[in-house]
Amino acid sequence: MRLRLRLPADAAAKALGAEAVAAAVLREAAARGIEVELTRTGTRGMIWLEPLLEVETPEGRKGFGPLLPGEVAALFDVGFGDHPKALGLVEEIPWFAKQTRLTFARCGRIDPLSLVEYGADGGLAGLRRALGMTGEEIVAEVTESGLRGRGGAGFPTGIKWDTVRKAGGPRKYIVCNADEGDSGTFADRMLMEGDPFSLIEGMAIAGLGTGAETGFVYLRSEYPDAIAVMTRAVEIARGAGILGGDVLGSGRAFDMEIRVGAGAYVCGEETSLLNSLEGRRGVVRAKPPLPALEGAFGRPTVVNNVISLATVPVIFERGAAHYRDFGLGRSRGTIPLQIAGNVARGGLFETAFGMPLGEIVEEIGGGTRSGRPVKAVQVGGPLGAYFGPDRFDTPFGYEEFDGQGGLIGHAGLVVFDDSADMGQLARFAMEFCAVESCGKCTPCRIGAVRGVETIDRIRAGDAAAIPLLEDLCETMRDGSLCALGGFTPYPVLSALRLAPEDFAPEREAAE
Amino acid sequence: MPVHSPDTAEIDRIIAAHVHLEGPMLPILHALQAAFGHIPEASVTRIAEALNLGRAEVHGVISFYHDFRKAPAGARTLRICRAEACQAQGGAALEAAAQRLTGLGWGETSGDGRVTLEPVYCLGLCACGPAVQLDGTLHGRVDAARLDALLAEGAA
Numbered sequence: 001m002r003l004r005l006r007l008p009a010d011a012a013a014k015a016l017g018a019e020a021v022a023a024a025v026l027r028e029a030a031a032r033g034i035e036v037e038l039t040r041t042g043t044r045g046m047i048w049l050e051p052l053l054e055v056e057t058p059e060g061r062k063g064f065g066p067l068l069p070g071e072v073a074a075l076f077d078v079g080f081g082d083h084p085k086a087l088g089l090v091e092e093i094p095w096f097a098k099q100t101r102l103t104f105a106r107c108g109r110i111d112p113l114s115l116v117e118y119g120a121d122g123g124l125a126g127l128r129r130a131l132g133m134t135g136e137e138i139v140a141e142v143t144e145s146g147l148r149g150r151g152g153a154g155f156p157t158g159i160k161w162d163t164v165r166k167a168g169g170p171r172k173y174i175v176c177n178a179d180e181g182d183s184g185t186f187a188d189r190m191l192m193e194g195d196p197f198s199l200i201e202g203m204a205i206a207g208l209g210t211g212a213e214t215g216f217v218y219l220r221s222e223y224p225d226a227i228a229v230m231t232r233a234v235e236i237a238r239g240a241g242i243l244g245g246d247v248l249g250s251g252r253a254f255d256m257e258i259r260v261g262a263g264a265y266v267c268g269e270e271t272s273l274l275n276s277l278e279g280r281r282g283v284v285r286a287k288p289p290l291p292a293l294e295g296a297f298g299r300p301t302v303v304n305n306v307i308s309l310a311t312v313p314v315i316f317e318r319g320a321a322h323y324r325d326f327g328l329g330r331s332r333g334t335i336p337l338q339i340a341g342n343v344a345r346g347g348l349f350e351t352a353f354g355m356p357l358g359e360i361v362e363e364i365g366g367g368t369r370s371g372r373p374v375k376a377v378q379v380g381g382p383l384g385a386y387f388g389p390d391r392f393d394t395p396f397g398y399e400e401f402d403g404q405g406g407l408i409g410h411a412g413l414v415v416f417d418d419s420a421d422m423g424q425l426a427r428f429a430m431e432f433c434a435v436e437s438c439g440k441c442t443p444c445r446i447g448a449v450r451g452v453e454t455i456d457r458i459r460a461g462d463a464a465a466i467p468l469l470e471d472l473c474e475t476m477r478d479g480s481l482c483a484l485g486g487f488t489p490y491p492v493l494s495a496l497r498l499a500p501e502d503f504a505p506e507r508e509a510a511e
Numbered sequence: 512m513p514v515h516s517p518d519t520a521e522i523d524r525i526i527a528a529h530v531h532l533e534g535p536m537l538p539i540l541h542a543l544q545a546a547f548g549h550i551p552e553a554s555v556t557r558i559a560e561a562l563n564l565g566r567a568e569v570h571g572v573i574s575f576y577h578d579f580r581k582a583p584a585g586a587r588t589l590r591i592c593r594a595e596a597c598q599a600q601g602g603a604a605l606e607a608a609a610q611r612l613t614g615l616g617w618g619e620t621s622g623d624g625r626v627t628l629e630p631v632y633c634l635g636l637c638a639c640g641p642a643v644q645l646d647g648t649l650h651g652r653v654d655a656a657r658l659d660a661l662l663a664e665g666a667a
């Protein structure tokens with residue numbers, strides 16, 4: 001009998017030893033004369049269980065993890081049955097079963113580059129439906145769904161598309177923002193490595209809806225695995241007639257290219273990204289003009305995050321109402337939470353908007369990996385605020401976090417235990433802003449450098465510098481062109497509020 | 512990373528292979544760096560001519576991005592994630608260990624050209640940090656002992 005196994009080739013699984021496990025599996029099988037079919041997949045997102053090996057059984061896929069190469073032989077000995085690392089049916093693991101997986105429905109289940117598996121699991125149904133609709137109807141469906149941008153700003157996707165649809169001119173573009181620079185985030189990476197066709201399908205639908213025939217994915221250079229998978233997926237999709245001059249035989253054209261970034265955080269900002277794509281320095285552009293009207297190469301352009309675009313196919317497959325019925329308030333649908341940092345059960349957890357922060361951190365994440373109390377959670381990347389346990393009742397939603405002086409950003413959560421030094425983290429936020437500033441505005445370029453100096457003064461014992469820091473933050477907030485300079489005050493001031501004692505010199509003396 | 516001495520014919524060949532693209536600059540720079548291990552100074556004039564730009568503009572683009580090197584990196588490149596999620600998992604201790612084990616500061620290459628140490632701000636391994644990338648390969652949950660072992664493995 002042929003043994004059917006699946007093992008992620010996701011970058012995180014590989015970083016935790018998946019390649020050595022794969023080699024051990026093939027070696028053991030060969031030594032025992034057992035025929036195996038080892039399919040490499042994306043990850044299910046349960047990073048704390050990686051490498052997670054799955055075996056197909058009549059009841060479903062059963063998992064084993066986190067697996068060490070040395071444990072593989074024993075797994076063969078027991079015929080993939082009773083083993084200390086046995087997890088049972090993977091989709092019944094409570095952490096997995098509790099999720100609502102719409103955007104990530106296929107990620108970890110399918111061979112990322114198999115169009116057969118993609119199609120058998122709902123793939124292309126959305127694009128086929130969209131091909132029977134007018135551009136106006138397509139955009140209306142997206143608006144109906146309530147989808148908002150998952151890159152950070154939360155702008156309604158349908159409204160953006162409609163601006164591009166109505167813009168004149170012979171040439172328009174769909175630009176996918178895959179720059180994912182925020183610490184604590186990896187949803188874009190996981191999706192591109194685990195289900196690249198869903199992003200391609202979403203971009204094709206965006207093209208049909210707005211009248212754009214060319215797409216670019218601007219993908220950060222720090223993601224070599226995602227670059228390889230996406231590049232291959234585009235070739236396969238083109239070969240299969242999903243991309244090209246005649247999308248699925250419709251007579252409509254849409255094609256796309258992968259473009260690699262060059263290590264600049266600010267290039268995740270959409271106008272900086274467009275400058276970079278055009279081959280310039282990644283300096284932020286003043287708005288107006290909106291990219292929707294004058295974007296890439298001066299043409300009307302949709303700039304959307306990977307998750308925004310990869311969610312579009314499921315909206316068309318199941319209908320806008322199905323998607324919109326999940327969520328809370330003005331945050332509709334699901335959000336792939338990325339639970340990271342010092343956390344017992346870290347990974348990607350897709351759920352409807354509305355889950356309180358404390359439940360995400362303590363129940364889903366299982367608290368800290370170190371076992372010490374949680375001191376702070378940074379939500380929304382390096383420009384996001386630090387939340388202490390006193391704000392754990394905040395429901396996960398755009399307006400809800402805004403109301404607490406924070407932001408959800410790209411939905412990354414970084415958990416810190418009580419050994420975290422909030423003064424040091426505030427200093428890091430200023431330093432990061434100084435290093436990554438595009439240099440266009442003074443409050444950001446100079447202010448961030450002053451911020452580092454001022455925090456050093458405070459930590460050296462000059463308490464009188466605290467109001468200076470607060471003033472500086474106000475200047476940065478009010479005088480910066482984009483959110484890099486404008487939002488760096490969030491982590492700084494929230495750290496100060498949360499743990500003023502960490503800004504006092506005693507701490508260093510105590511260490 | 513492969514390192515050859517810059518050869519103008521090869522530079523021109525690389526430029527010509529990408530010049531038809533919309534926005535060819537970054538693809539050209541990436542291809543040059545892949546071929547030479549850095550952006551050879553000699554390529555600035557060639558790019559400027561091919562794209563109809565001033566030399567200063569080409570220089571400005573190259574210097575804006577952290578990825579592009581003016582000189583080749585060491586035989587091995589060690590990149591340590593310094594971003595928040597890795598800091599939350601013991602990143603500071605790993606940063607210190609990396610500097611101690613290599614004897615280098617951030618962005619430095621050892622005198623014998625063996626190792627380059629670089630900071631990186633997030634590798635997307637934030638749920639299994641601290642994360643490092645050694646010669647392109649990613650590793651998660653790395654502590655000082657593990658880093659020492661990884662460096663020893665490749666050096667053998």
Ligand SMILES: Cc1cc2nc3c(=O)[nH]c(=O)nc-3n(C[C@H](O)[C@H](O)[C@H](O)COP(=O)(O)O)c2cc1C
Pocket residue numbers: 148149150151152153154155157177178179180181182265266267268269270271303304305306308309482483484
């Ligand atoms: C400094 C900075 C960095 C950003 N980085 C990213 C990023 O890496 N990925 C992303 O999708 N959006 C990023 N954004 C937000 C984009 O400017 C833009 O809002 C987004 O790509 C729009 O797509 P969406 O509506 O689908 O979210 C960043 C913004 C700023 C100010």
Ligand code: SF4
Pocket residue numbers: 266284436437438439440441442444445480481482483484485486
């Ligand atoms: S705030 Fe900073 S990064 Fe943003 S435009 Fe101004 S200088 Fe550039």
Ligand code: FES
Pocket residue numbers: 183184185592593594595596597598632633634635636637640641642
């Ligand atoms: S913060 Fe280190 S990998 Fe993301």
